[in-house]
Amino acid sequence: MELLNFKPIGFIKTPFKSKEGMPIQSTGAQGVKGTIEIEAEYIEGLKDLDGFSHIILIYHFHLSKTYELSIKPFMDDNLRGIFSTRAPKRPNPVGFTVVKLIEIKDNLVHIENIDVIDGTPLIDIKPFIPDIDSPDVQKLGWLQGKSDKMGVKKSDNRFIE
Amino acid sequence: MELLNFKPIGFIKTPFKSKEGMPIQSTGAQGVKGTIEIEAEYIEGLKDLDGFSHIILIYHFHLSKTYELSIKPFMDDNLRGIFSTRAPKRPNPVGFTVVKLIEIKDNLVHIENIDVIDGTPLIDIKPFIPDIDSPDVQKLGWLQGKSDKMGVKKSDNRFIE
Numbered sequence: 001m002e003l004l005n006f007k008p009i010g011f012i013k014t015p016f017k018s019k020e021g022m023p024i025q026s027t028g029a030q031g032v033k034g035t036i037e038i039e040a041e042y043i044e045g046l047k048d049l050d051g052f053s054h055i056i057l058i059y060h061f062h063l064s065k066t067y068e069l070s071i072k073p074f075m076d077d078n079l080r081g082i083f084s085t086r087a088p089k090r091p092n093p094v095g096f097t098v099v100k101l102i103e104i105k106d107n108l109v110h111i112e113n114i115d116v117i118d119g120t121p122l123i124d125i126k127p128f129i130p131d132i133d134s135p136d137v138q139k140l141g142w143l144q145g146k147s148d149k150m151g152v153k154k155s156d157n158r159f160i161e
Numbered sequence: 162m163e164l165l166n167f168k169p170i171g172f173i174k175t176p177f178k179s180k181e182g183m184p185i186q187s188t189g190a191q192g193v194k195g196t197i198e199i200e201a202e203y204i205e206g207l208k209d210l211d212g213f214s215h216i217i218l219i220y221h222f223h224l225s226k227t228y229e230l231s232i233k234p235f236m237d238d239n240l241r242g243i244f245s246t247r248a249p250k251r252p253n254p255v256g257f258t259v260v261k262l263i264e265i266k267d268n269l270v271h272i273e274n275i276d277v278i279d280g281t282p283l284i285d286i287k288p289f290i291p292d293i294d295s296p297d298v299q300k301l302g303w304l305q306g307k308s309d310k311m312g313v314k315k316s317d318n319r320f321i322e
Contacts (some may be wrong), residue, residue, distance in 0.1 A: 001284070002169070003166050003167070003168055004166070004167040004168070004221050004284065005164050005165070006164070006165040006167065006253040006255070006281065007164055007165070007252070007253065008163070008165070009252050009253065019169070023197070025290075042244075042252055044230040044231060044242065045231070045242045045243040045244045045251075045252065046240030046242050046243065046244055047231065047241065048233075048241045048242045048302055048303050048306050049242055049244050049245040049302070050302070051245070051299050051300060051302020051303055051305075052298075052300055052301060052302040052304075053296075053299040053300035054243065054296045056257060058219065058255055058257065059191075060165050060252050069203065069206040070205060070206070070208065080208065080209045081205065081206045081207040081208030081209045081210055083203075083206045083207055083210050083285075083286040083288075084207075084208065084210040084212070084213065084220035085287075085288070086287055086288070090206075090285060091168070091170050091203055091206065091285075092167040092168065092170065092284045092285050094167070094284055094285045096219065096257070096287060098216060098292075098294060098296050110251075121163070121165070123165065123253045123255055124244075124245070124253050124255045126246075126247055126257060127245055127246070127247070128298060128303065129217075129247070129304060129308050129311075130295070130308075131184075131299050131308040131309055131311060132186040132258075132259070132292070132308070133259060133295075134295040135214075135215045135289065136260050137213075137214050137289060137291050138214040139212060139213055139214035140212070140214075140288075140290065141209055141211075141212020141288060142209050142212055143213075143288065143290060144212075146291040147290050147291075147293070148292050150290075150292060150293055153166075153236070
């Protein structure tokens with residue numbers, strides 16, 4: 001099968017130097033500041049992005065070297081299918097998070113509420129557009145009644161690989 | 162720089178056989194049904210996903226062979242930085258959409274409100290979790306006052322490559 005090849009457009013600098021103790025999602029990273037250092041060749045593509053208050057980051061879980069199809073997520077004690085979780089040990093270790101955009105200067109994109117480990121390779125940036133990105137959700141599966149606690153739950157070492 | 166290698170976990174079947182005339186976003190694809198055919202080796206990872214009403218699809222814009230850092234998006238007549246748009250001709254041609262999950266049977270994930278072209282390679286599936294994925298957006302940049310019209314705007318051939 002065809003392989004897909006991507007190249008990081010930049011790297012995300014954050015205060016989180018190790019996986020242990022970091023927030024598991026952006027709601028647990030309220031106020032945490034980070035900076036995206038965009039590679040020089042892509043700076044032109046940042047034009048107009050500063051008009052948006054929130055941006056989508058698609059990034060590489062670069063510390064995940066293997067994957068598991070069933071895992072115990074941080075918010076649960078049962079084994080769950082990996083695609084029903086946001087855990088990093090995925091067949092394609094791609095992460096998704098929405099952060100607040102503070103300011104763009106040259107190749108530096110200053111952001112807030114960032115929940116990734118320092119040095120994370122960035123694959124793409126997109127504007128967050130509520131009309132298309134905020135559906136009217138009815139069911140939350142195994143996370144029902146738990147997702148509001150994602151803000152206080154911290155990571156441990158279970159996904160270190 | 163390190164290259165990132167991914168392998169499709171499956172392919173998305175939709176009624177859209179060509180880029181022209183297809184919806185530009187999922188709000189323009191209300192009720193449009195599609196099916197994700199997951200590769201057999203990953204079926205175990207689908208467990209528990211059917212509890213969620215909405216899922217995130219991260220996919221490959223496989224028809225985009227080149228990129229442009231400044232483009233005219235469908236919703237605008239001005240050149241915009243590619244990262245401030247959702248256009249497919251991106252440095253890493255990765256797409257993001259949120260769809261409604263209808264049913265999962267074996268390796269088939271039946272979805273609704275799908276806005277991608279037939280045969281699109283799928284990179285990842287994640288549950289959509291409003292607590293972390295629906296921020297309180299204040300600014301919409303060049304899309305301000307226009308994003309509610311994304312539902313009626315159709316694609317043309319400007320990004321055909």
